[in-house]
Each structure stands twice: as C-alpha cells, then as structure tokens.
Amino acid sequence: MLLLRRCQSLTRFGPLNSQRHQVIPAATSCAARLWSSSSDDQRSHQHAHSPSWRHGLAGLLAGTGAVLAYVLHHHKAEQADTITVRTIEKTSSLPIFSQEEVKKHRSLEDGVWVTYKGSVYDITEFVSMHPGGDKILLAAGGALEPFWALYAVHNQEHVLEILSEYKVGELNAEDQKKQQAIKSTDPYSSDPERHPILRINNLKPFNAEPPPEILSDNYITPSAIFFKRNHLPVPQVDPASYQLHVEGLPGRALTLSLEDLKTRFPKHTVTATLQCAGNRRSEMNKVKQVKGLNWGIAAISNARWSGAKLRDVLLAAGYGPEVAQWARHVQFEGLDKDVTGTTYGASIPLNKAVSEEGDVLLAYEMNGEDIPADHGFPVRVVVPGIVGARNVKWLGKIIISAEESSSHWQQNDYKGFSPGTDWDTVDFKSAPAIQELPIQSAITTPADGAVVDRSEEEVTVKGYAWSGGGREVVRVDVSLDGGKTWQVAQLRSSEKGQAPEPSPPPGRAWAWKLWEVTAPLPAKAQELEIVCKAVDNSYNMQPDTVAPIWNLRGVLSNAWHRVKVKIREDESEE
C-alpha cells in the first residue's frame, strides 16, 4: 500500500500533458515491485498456460483498466525478451489469411478471430477469460486496434504477450495495407485537463482519486479533486444542441433541451456523496488479487448538485399510476460511446426515481457551476445514496421500463459475491446489481506508515463516514489498539468552523460526515494500529476484516479501515 502510494506519487507533479504517457510504465514498474512479494508471483513461467493461470489472469484485468494487474500473474518483465523471440520463431511457419477469411470467425461456434498489426489470432478460448466480458466479441472478425485505442489498458507489452499465444497466422499483404490506411485516432484526445494532484489509477478511460489527506480537508469536495471514474472517453457535448430523450411512457417521447431542463422545472439542490463500488479495492487485493482498478480509500467525494428532479421530469413526460402498474426501472444512457456506438448505461428502481423523498436529480450544476466535462457536462443523473455507477454522466436518454438496463455494467459488473465464488463458478444472474451501498468509513490521516513523535503526546485521527440509502451516519468508533478499545469521534457535517447543517429528514441523509478524534499517545506503545468503524441510523456496522467480504470483482470493500503508525521515542536516536 505504502509502496503503491509512493508509485502513484510519481505521477502527481508537473504539467499533466507531459506526464500522460509516462504514467503507465511508471505504474507498471512500481507494480512489479509491489507485487513481487506476493506469493501469487511465485508461480513459474512453465505454468503460464494452465487453465488456472488463464482464469487467474482474467481475474486480474479490469473491464476497462487495471494497468497494474497485467503484471502480476504473468511473469517478470525481464523474461519478456525470451517470449518475443519464441513468438517470432513460432510465427515463421504459420499460414496466410485474407481479411475475408478472418471475417468468417465472429462467434464462439465459428471461432473468434481478430487481427493485430498484420497477424491473425484465434482467441476463441480466451473469450470466457476476457476481463472485459463478452465485449471482446465486438472485435471478432476484425482488427483490435480501434478497440485498444478505446481501452488503453491493452497497450501493454504483457497484453501483447498474452495475445501472441493465440496467433494462428498472418494477414495477407494486401489486406494489411488496407488496414494501415485506416488511421486509428485516439478517442481520448479531447479528454479535459485534470488537476495534477490526482492519483491516476488509469489514464484511458480516466480514473483517479485525490490524496486522502486532502479529501477530508473539505466537507464539499472541490470539483477538480472530486474522484473521477470514467468508463469511456469524455464525449464533447454542445450545450446549445444538447437533447435529453425520455422514452417508455405513454404517448410521444419527450425531448428536452438544456434550456428546457433549466426553465421548465424547479431547480433543486442536494448535497450528496458519490462513491465508486470499487473504493478501497486495494485492500481486497492484499487478501487475494481481484479484477478492477486498484482504488485507494478516496474513490468517494461529496458535492452540491443542482438540477431538475427526475420525478418532475417523469411526471411531465406522462408518468402516472398506470405506468406504475408495469414499470419497475428507470434506465439511463450516457452519451459516452465505444467504437461500436454502445453507450454507457445503467438503471435504478422506479420507486427511487419517482419518490418525492428520493431526491434524484438531473443535475446541470456541481458545486454552483456548470458540471465539469469529467463529471457529465451538461447533465448527469445524481441518484443520492446509490452507487456511483448508476449516476450516469453525459445523460442522453431516460427509459422507463419493466426490466433493468441490459448494459454490461448493470448485468455483468457491479455486483457482489461470496468470498467462495471465483471466476469458474460465478453466475452474474445470481446477485442483484449494486444500488444502495453499505456503511463505510476510512481514516484519511495519519497515513499508513506515518511516524509520530512521542513528544507530541497525542495523535489526531481524521476521516470520512457515509452510508448508502440515505441512512445517516450516527457514530464513528476509533481504536488506537487494533480494535481492543474504542472511543467515539466527533462528527462534522459542514465546513470546519461553520454551523452544522440541519439534520436531514429520516432516510434522506445523502452526504457524508467528516470525523476527528484527538487522543493521548498510549504510554508504552511503539506502534499504533488505528482502526475506524462507522454506524448508520439503521445501526448497520462495518465488518471487522477484509477476507470474509472479499469478492472476485473487488467491490463493496467496507471492512474496518486500519492504518499503522510508528511512535518515535526520541528524535536524537533517528
């Protein structure tokens, strides 16, 4: 964890543009060091082709990221040269195919073939192991390049190496020329500038979190350091021609301009915390490698959102008791698209969407300004109390329906499983899509590995706490001795020094609480194991340890947060 932070810090300073292309190699080399102490890493190269290895690998890769993961279960970077040589030798005797022949292999029945830089690969066996799910089939029969431009995580030496195992031939010279003529542009080239302080977990799509100690400095997180979790390139939306379509209700579909949204419906403001389902995933990775971005504790932030109530818009679009008879879900489609035109999508239960107390917004402002590009300009859904993944950005379409969204992210991602469930046994249909998140808290300061001087006599511990579903955090317990004894932290629901906000109505506590406790340093301790756990007003508590809530996707990581701090007895000894 410490090492990881240090690695991430490499990417923190200097102008971002010049950094962008350095980030991945830096993280990779750190990751190699980070993981080199992992027992998983002891597997020899000889076992690389066994099924368990392949599933292990599948378990490593984020649907849309996880740069670090590629390194882990494969083998060390220094072995890469040998591989390349072997691949080349292997190649020499392989047949030549035409693009037409490749095109015939577009299904599991006919085989799944792809091309990359003039070579042909039969990846049929790899499909079930692909971390991004069956989205890999979109590339079947054609070139990988445009997809890899979209999901930049693939642009890794080690991914090429995996691919090389599936090589079956070469593309003929003529078709190679044709392919090269189609220049693949970088779909991320118009992504916005970002604040250099962000700790980048993945560059394309952009995923980053603020340093924890800065996170808890503000009750309202400034938009620039609000954690960013994009699934696709940031779309360029012209606010003047923006249209929001509302479908699935009786009569004609309703289409609203941004101006309509701002003028035809009352403006509501809600302070709401958003949290990524993968927040604190890195702690699960320490138990056993999971698939997903290696988030620290700061994939959570709090903002003031303003916009029209979704309920008001649905009522204007024709929602009524007859619709309630059959409708169960409200689907959202983003304007962010992959190369096939598939948009990001998700859905929430209808009752949350239409409840007067649900406070679901079609937000066009974040912290009093237009929503920034990274957070969904010009309109995003804000679904307070619900996992970030359903708060669809760059909102293009709302669909009232009897069924949940059929999107990958609703059906085959963002779900929790038993620690005993692995990629061989997982049935995504068996678990509900994550909506409300469980009680959560973490320590933002001191950092793990920090040193406190004995002469300071006391230690101040700070953090955040939040619960999903509008359940208010009512208490945070803090321990300095690993959970043996506990004290109660002071909670804060406003900026420091400001009067606390009035208590929210029951079930509508959408915002986090920041907390702080100052305690004397225990007399004889040389090290503190600082632990926090929060309680919400349904008296849900956080689980004690990570392993029993470990799940293959690394979501819902909400065990007690622990940091170790050393006490330095005498400065002169150092």
Next chain:
Amino acid sequence: MLLLRRCQSLTRFGPLNSQRHQVIPAATSCAARLWSSSSDDQRSHQHAHSPSWRHGLAGLLAGTGAVLAYVLHHHKAEQADTITVRTIEKTSSLPIFSQEEVKKHRSLEDGVWVTYKGSVYDITEFVSMHPGGDKILLAAGGALEPFWALYAVHNQEHVLEILSEYKVGELNAEDQKKQQAIKSTDPYSSDPERHPILRINNLKPFNAEPPPEILSDNYITPSAIFFKRNHLPVPQVDPASYQLHVEGLPGRALTLSLEDLKTRFPKHTVTATLQCAGNRRSEMNKVKQVKGLNWGIAAISNARWSGAKLRDVLLAAGYGPEVAQWARHVQFEGLDKDVTGTTYGASIPLNKAVSEEGDVLLAYEMNGEDIPADHGFPVRVVVPGIVGARNVKWLGKIIISAEESSSHWQQNDYKGFSPGTDWDTVDFKSAPAIQELPIQSAITTPADGAVVDRSEEEVTVKGYAWSGGGREVVRVDVSLDGGKTWQVAQLRSSEKGQAPEPSPPPGRAWAWKLWEVTAPLPAKAQELEIVCKAVDNSYNMQPDTVAPIWNLRGVLSNAWHRVKVKIREDESEE
C-alpha cells in the same frame, strides 16, 4: 450458553400454572452455576459497596426483567444468611418514621425514601443506578409493594439484600397497619396461558422465545410459539367497547371502534418478521455483562398480519400536506399500564407511517385469526422492517406530533452505543432511537455442542436471515471452519415444498428468509466451528465478532453466529 439452555429447559414441560412460581428460583440457581465461571464473579464481598460495584449491578438489571442478572455481580447465595443477620443487627437502633414524614422525600433534592414491609429506606443514592431508570421515582414517598408486584423481577432475595443497605428506619405501627390493609394483587393474574415449549426469560412481564430448531421449521411462525416480549401485564380488552383514538390532527380527534377499523378501511395483509432489539443478547453477555433479558437467538419470528393501513386511517383522520409541514413522528400508546397509569409507548418517523410503501398496519389478525392476547388483542401496530419495540401492542392511542414519544422506551432504552460507553458515561440523548434493524442471521440447527457421527458423512446447517428497513436478504454465507472458507446457502421464502413467494418490490422485503446448506464433513476435522453471515440488497454485512459491537444495553447483537459441533469418529469408542 449450553448450560443456560439446560436451565431453561427445566421450565419447558408440564402444565404452566404449576410451573410459574418455580421458574425464577430454578433460573436463579442455574444462573449462579452459569456465572460462577465468570471472572467478574471473583470480586469479593468486601467490594460490594464501592461505586464501581453499584454501577456494575445497575448494568445487570433489565428495565423490566433480568432475573438472572441479580445473581451475577453480587455474591454467592450461600453468603445471604450472614447478610440477613448483619441487617437485623443494623436495624435495632434505627428511628421510627410516620408515613407523613416519608412522603416528604420524593425528589433527589429532598431525598428519595420508600417503605417496604414496615421499614423505611433512603434510596437517593441508588436512583442513578436503578436499572429501570428514573421510573423508580414513581415509588418515592410511598410503598414499594405495588411496584414490585408489577415488576416481579424485584421479588428476589438479593434485591432485598441491596435494599437493606439503604435502610434508615421503621414505619410507625399505625401506618404499618394502614399499609397492610391495602392488599396488593398480582397484576399478572389474568395473563393468558402460554405454550409450554417456550423458553421463558422472564415471567412477569412475560418474555419467552421458542427453541431455535423449532423456529426454523416454519416459514410462518405459529402464533403460539412466536416470541413474546411484554413490558407490562397483558391488559384485558373487551373488543365490543374497544376504542382507538387518533389525536394531533386538525379538527376533532378521531375515535374508531374495532368494527370501524375492520369495515371502514380496506384490509391489507403483510408478511413481516418482528425482532426484539435484544435478540442474541446472551452472546454479548459472554463478552461482558449487559443489562437486559438474556435472549438466545429466537427473539425473532415471522407472521402474516392483517388489518387497516395506518396511512389510510391517518388520511381519514385529517392527515394532509399541511400536517406534513410540522409533523415528524407518529406516537403509539398501548393499553398496558403500570401502577401509576403510565402506558407503554413508542413512536416511528412520520414518513414511514404515511408512505404508501411503508406497509404499516393497524393489525387485528395474526396468521389469519384474531391477534392473541400476548400479541396485542384486539389491535397492534405492525411496522414492518422496524424493531419490535415500536410495534405497539394493545393499541389505544395514535398521536401525530413534532416530537418522538417521550416514553422511557423511546428516550432511555432501545438505543445503541459504542463498546467504550459504560453506565458512567452514557448519554441517552446522544444516540438515535432504534428504528430499522441491521442485517441479521443465525444458525438454528445444529445446536451449539451437538455431536455429528463421522458415518453421516455430511452435515446440514439451517437458520434464518433478515434485515430491517425492507432490505431483502440476498445471500447467506456458511463456513464450517470458523470463517476461513465459505459456501452459499439455499434461501427459502415460503413453507418447505411450496412455491416461493414472488420477489417483493424494492425496499419492501419485510419477511425473513430461511436457509439451509448441506456440506460434506471435512476429512480430518474433529470439531466444526459453523458460522453464518447474511448480506442484504444494500450489501450490508454482519460484523465478524461480538466484542466490537458490544453495548451496555446488549441490543443490536448481529455478529456472525457461531456454533461448535463435535465429530464423533467411531461410535464404539463412546
């Protein structure tokens, strides 16, 4: 736990009437054995008068029960004779008071005096330690007898012994005669007959739970074995003259007869699980003694309730948007009263009461029949998803208000605290009244200490799981090795062999799920530590261990449930 069960089993068989007065002594003697191994019990008699002892004692006694608790922190029964002798010696030189003089001491300022069997006691110092809270002040200036008749837990040798420490004099002969003329009747004499299988935790008021292995035999718990948690004597209500008053709304108060309730409002049926806040308290007692009835894992049951929707009744009584402007709570008063006429009371948030999806019932049927006397005949409130204590029985009055109920049970009981909070530091105002309960599950079979023959080759584990607030249980994980590895149990939401009930709408899963898993006996294990933990659809999980959620009142005990089972290798060896 095992010993306790064995103790309880003493009260299980035979006709109940003849058993009633044997129950307490039997339980007491078992308790003495049970607790004699506790380290707390090592305190010597010499320390009995220190403040920490007094607070310890206060921590032992239930507001309305806890027969066992009296035994623990005091000293062993065999020492009682010495005490009695000492008390008598002490008495001889004490002054004589008139009832008039005693009456002047009715406050902490003037001192709090009471009489008992002709003696006068100054209990001023004891008031803050009284487990039943300041309700003790109701007896100030008068006789204890009528109160002790109501709260039969006081009728213990050890309570008399505590009382003797506060003796300050004798009542004069004339006033003694007057007091004896007022015959104190047993307010529990008309309590209903109960099923002998119930495990009685307290007789007066009646508190009992079914044996766990029977509990999970039925998806719908038969009313006779549904756990019973009364706070006061069961009131005798004549259904013909029954009146329900609805107050606090504009215009005249509404008064409804039972017939009105049945005929003027649509009848709704809801399957809902009720759970006592103290369910599984006995596990907290093993960590450190708490104050409250020593419930096992069966203070939870599931029934079908039918009646009018509270929402409909409130609308008929004048509830509307203007009321919503100022009202925040709905208070309930029972018809069960203590000697001062104070009724049992509680409140719930208004939004739960008036929500169409809250499903709060004024129930007059339980499992298709009139609600039995022990469960609130003729009308009780059923507040699905909310702690049992707010499901007020023998409902007499409904009050719409800006404030919560001022009752003892809402303000100074049924709240959760940090494990670091003790009776010296507790501030009841600092914690919210328990409403929704957290995720819960327990193993009903095998019982702790059971023996499984190796020849059976596998073990079947059964239990229940439920979560408050309408959150549906989506998974139960079961471990045979103390939590190292986990498997997923089969869930059931209907009687065995019947088709499952349709999935409830989101946020309205009011009923528990029963679960079961059959697993091979691990090859080399001599003992299994079976553990279960449940997950609800907000992905809340149970905490791993009891100590970090321990609280002085012993409520909200929802850590993983654990039972140990021995494997007998060869029957001939036994």
